[in-house]
Amino acid sequence: QVQLKESGPGLVQPSETLSLTCTVSGFSLTSNSVHWVRQPPGKGLEWMGIIRSGGSTDYNSALKSRLSISRDTSKSQVFLKMNSLQTEDTAIYYCTRSGFVWELDYWGQGVMVTVSS
């Protein structure tokens, strides 16, 4: 069955770089797109970016200068890197997939990232 699972450090120092991995199973990264979405504690959802089945990417304009999404199709993994972290980046980070339409139909469980010294 379709599964996505995020992994990465739970704590990051301010000004440092966040690196997260989304490991997927049950579908191919060359057939579906993968998105990153985050949610600060007690707040709403923010779409961060997408890596499409063909490998192209798009980013939230507010994060574009700090964010990079890439993948390794042989390992069924998608990577998020975001630099210059601040306390406002403290959030649960989710990866989610879509097909032809932006359904965001399957989601990972999310990984909590705290930015603190």
Next chain:
Amino acid sequence: DIQMTQSPSLLSASVGDRVTLNCKASQNINKNLNWYQQKLGEAPKLLIYYTNNLQTGIPSRFSGSGSGTDYTLTISSLQPEDVATYFCFQYNSGPTFGGGTKLELK
């Protein structure tokens, strides 16, 4: 960027009630809108995609409608398990989520 405004932000209703949640876009989003349900401590769950298409496995009491800038999620008969926060999401341009409607039981 397109702004998505959900109303009300908090809704109290009784079991069996017909419930309507609203989502208004700052410009035409051409029906490119999904609805998600998020229960406490869980990831969001897709309910409706492209305005009015029910995701597989979602109960038929959920339905979506709308066009242009105004969209609605309707629960025809509220059940206790529907207590959650509901988010709309537009993907027409510069994807954005609404701020959410928290649905509680009266």
